[in-house]
Amino acid sequence: MSMVRNGYVTGPVIGALWSFTMAIVVCVAMSFSTGDALAPSVISSLVFGALAGFLMLPGVLEGIRGQLVPVVVLVALTVISFILFRPAIFGPAETGLFTKLIGWLLMIAATFGSVRVMLAGLPFGLANRHEFEEAVIRFLTGFGYVFFTALVIIPFYVMVMTSLKNQQDLMLNPLDFSLDLSKGTELFRSYFELFQDFNFGSYLLTSLIVSLVTVFITLLLAVPGAYAVARLRFRGRVAFSRSILLIYMVPMIVLALPIYIAFSMTGLRNSLLGIVLIYPVTTIPVALYMLQGYFRGLPEEIEEAGLMDGLSRLRVIWKITLPLSLPALASVSLYVFMIAWNEFLLAFMLLDDPSKFTLTRGVAMLNSSEIPRQHLMAGSVIATVPIMVLFLGLEKFMTKGLTAGSVKG
Amino acid sequence: MSHTSPPVGTGPLMRREARLAWGLLSPTIFSVSLVVILPLLAIFWISFKPITLSDLRAPAPIVREDLRGNPEVAGDEATLRYRLRNSSQDGEIRDVAFVDEIAEGLTLTGEVDDRCVLDGRMLTCTFGDWEPGYRETLAIPVTVDQAYLDADISPSDRPAEVTGRATNPLTSFNFTFENFAAIFDGSEFWGVLGVTIFYTVFGTIGALVVGLFAALLLDKSFRGQGILRGLYLFPYVAPVIAVAFTWVMLFDPFSGSANALLMQMGVTEAPINFFGERPLALIMVTVFEIWRYFPLSFLFILARMQSIDSDMYEAADMDGASPFQKFRYLSLPQLLGILSVLFLLRFIWTFNKFDDIFLLTGGNAGxxxxxxxxxxxxxAISNIGAGAAVAVVIFACLILFSFVFFRFMSQEEGL
Incomplete structure (x- = not known):
């Protein structure tokens, strides 16, 4: 085991793993952006990385005369594997040499640059536990950033790019996401068609109104309720706050079935009134739960001072508690808005009439074999962008809301 | 000086406070019970009833009237026709009757059906019971006067008032255990349960572990940390419908980019049907669940990590603890509380998850x-009763989980 802790072993191993990672990253990134076929070679990238890892060990380049033998062996191995197997990044003949060259350069730069940072502080010989673990952690950190960023970005990248392409092109080469910029506004054809022929403007408006009304009704009901649970003493308070949590956990599909039946019988199905009646109730438990936690954290003394000065409880809530909890109200509103905006199940079950669809229901309608899939993706982008803009703009409140609203799925 | 001890029992002030509390809570209690408690009771009720989607409409007697014979001048003969039918093929209607006002200018010439009585212009017919699928046409000969032709109306403009009593299958006292028998019968239920457990356990643990790694990555300040944190929350914030469809498209066996990439890299020879093959589809929906919900555990764990006292790490540094040792012996014990709370809550939520799988595979391919x-x-099968029975099973599981949850939560503060 202690063999591994030698710098001259750790370095090449980390280098090899990193170079392999980089080869994959470069291939995926270049394939996704240009559509040219590139593939990494496992053996060659590992051998090449080992060479890089060895060279980048601190002191090796400066004192290269002393290390001539292993360097020459590694270089020879790299050359042999490049010739015998394939270069670390290879592609079929259709892929131009220029593209391959860029791929190689990117990979070489990425490998050498990062490995140098990762191995800084690692001695050539036996490393102590700290030096060894720090090098490993730097490698894992680098790998983690690459892994998570790719994981999150790729689906969204594909979503946006597909909405700008047309189906024939993508059938021909599913990897070619390059855009023909000369097309100009033609690129956004799917979007124009969605707004013109598929009524997406009205869905957008419906979703906005439904979400805002939901936020309003939710706050209207949840604020007094949360205040009562947080501040007032009455019998059954604990039982009540527990049942809020319990209700919060009842799966929507269980409720959706009787709601569907009841709405069918009363004629509320297929009406936005029904949707607006039902959405707040699904969000009230969350909002109540979040707000009561916040109200508890407010100093009680200020409110007592207000009571002493002759304000009634309701005026205390209105004049003291609410102004103090504006940030919490913002978080809760955003969170509720997000839930209502993203809600799919109820809209799907209760709305059939295309003139009354919400945005999510409208996108679900696009999922048909007759409608080209760039429309589906354009619809997805239209549904995603507003909530993302809101999220990025008000990230502070949003993350607070997410943490406080805890675990709503 | 007599008493100085605090008053015992509920004083008027306390009673007032309690009244106010209930007053503030009543709108919430009212609306939540209307939409949560009532449906839950309904689910229990329906789960014991033999009821299908088509039964949702109670059988109704339907009467349509029209005038046959195209009368053109006054004195022409025509037929006033009532077409009667029972809307349901399997429910009978009792005591059917209708009342109709004969339009101005129509004179009845022949005998009226013996079930009907004509009083002035009012025609009242009583039929008794209609069996399921009952149909009949009532024809009454009439002569047409000028007044009718001038008025330019048709009999159907003023529909007859129909009455009849039918049993609504929803409210009848006809109970059955068939729904439960049907869902517990055969291996299907246990297959479904197995899939649910796999999905819930691995989805929950996976999201926690991945979230923990992401939190470890971002638990240091550097430029761009805020951007990355925002980016890593994307999967959770985006509408499920958008990301689910993107995944379906990305992993499409014919034109999906993932398959093209894998084939180009030589990982696989033939395209893989990610969401259509038996064990793979379940793994893929679990991976999707992890992808979509790791941001949540990431956010919680990160918040907890940043609140850990840095003194402890300094002390550990002094003692010569290595980075892995610090994580293992310092961070992990500190995070255990939040991890277990997250596990329980996420477990329940993953168990309840519907949208994701419904959009990705529609419940096909295992x-x-x-x-x-x-x-x-x-x-899909239109058997509402059986659906409700499954919902009852889910609810029972939920009660079980929340029991564990509250037992645990009372010890574990924080959330």
Whole structure:
């Protein structure tokens, strides 16, 4: 085991793993952006990385005369594997040499640059536990950033790019996401068609109104309720706050079935009134739960001072508690808005009439074999962008809301 | 000086406070019970009833009237026709009757049916019971006067008032255990349960572990940390419908980019049907669940990590602890509380998850969980009773989980 802790072993191993990672990253990134076929070679990238890892060990380049033998062996191995197997990044003949060259350069730069940072502080010989673990952690950190960023970005990248392409092109080469910029506004054809022929403007408006009304009704009901649970003493308070949590956990599909039946019988199905009646109730438990936690954290003394000065409880809530909890109200509103905006199940079950669809229901309608899939993706982008803009703009409140609203799925 | 001890029992002030509390809570209690408690009771009720989607409409007597014979001048003969039918093929209607006012200018010439009575212009017919699928046409000969032709109306403009009593299958006292027998019968239920458990356990643990790694990555300040944190929350914030469809498209066996990439890299020879093959589809929906919900655990764990006292790490540094040792012996014990709370809550939520699987596979290829089964039974097979029975099973599981949860939560503060 202690063999591994030698710098001259750790370095090449980390280098090899990193170079392999980089080869994959470069291939995926270049394939996704240009559509040219590139593939990494496992053996060659590992051998090449080992060479890089060895060279980048601190002191090796400066004192290269002393290390001539292993360097020459590694270089020879790299050359042999490049010739015998394939270069670390290879592609079929259709892929131009220029593209391959860029791929190689990117990979070489990425490998050498990062490995140098990762191995800084690692001695050539036996490393102590700290030096060894720090090098490993730097490698894992680098790998983690690459892994998570790719994981999150790729689906969204594909979503946006597909909405700008047309189906024939993508059938021909599913990897070619390059855009023909000369097309100009033609690129956004799917979007124009969605707004013109598929009524997406009205869905957008419906979703906005439904979400805002939901936020309003939710706050209207949840604020007094949360205040009562947080501040007032009455019998059954604990039982009540527990049942809020319990209700919060009842799966929507269980409720959706009787709601569907009841709405069918009363004629509320297929009406936005029904949707607006039902959405707040699904969000009230969350909002109540979040707000009561916040109200508890407010100093009680200020409110007592207000009571002493002759304000009634309701005026205390209105004049003291609410102004103090504006940030919490913002978080809760955003969170509720997000839930209502993203809600799919109820809209799907209760709305059939295309003139009354919400945005999510409208996108679900696009999922048909007759409608080209760039429309589906354009619809997805239209549904995603507003909530993302809101999220990025008000990230502070949003993350607070997410943490406080805890675990709503 | 007599008493100085605090008053015992509920004083008027306390009573007033309690009244105010209930007053503030009443709108919430009212609306929540209307939409949560009532449906839950309804689910229990329906789960014991033999009821299908088509039964949702109670059998109704339907009467349509028209005037046959194209009368053109006054004195022409025509036939006033009532077409009667029972809207349902399997429910009978009792005591059917209708009342109709004969339009101005129509004179009845022949005998009226003996079930009908004519009083002035009012025609009242009583039929008794109609069996399921009952149909009849009542023809009454009339002569037409000028007044009718001038008025330019047709008999159907003023429909007859029909009455009849039918049993609504929803409210009848006809109970059965068939729904439960049907869902517990055969291996299907246990297959569904197995899929649910796999999905829930691995989805929850996976999201926690991945979230923990992401939190470890971002638990240091550097430029761009805020951007990355925002980016890593994307999967959770985006509408499920958008990301689910993107995944379906990305992993499409014919034109999906993932398959093209894998084939180009030589990982696979033939395209893989990620969401259509038996064990793979379940793994893929679990991976999707992890992808979509790791941001949540990431956010919680990160918040907890940043609140750990840095003194402890300094002390550990002094003692010569290595980075892995610090994580293992310092961070992990500190995070255990939040991890277990997250596990319990996420477990329940993953168990309840419906949208994701429904959108990704529709419950096909061995991905049917209990929640998807509710939809499947109630709407695909149109057996609402069986759907409700599955929902009852889910609810029972939920009660069990929340029991564990509250036992645990009372010890574990924080959330």
């Amino acid at each position: 991905t049917r969980t209990l929640t998807v089964n509710v939809y499947e039974q109630a709407f």
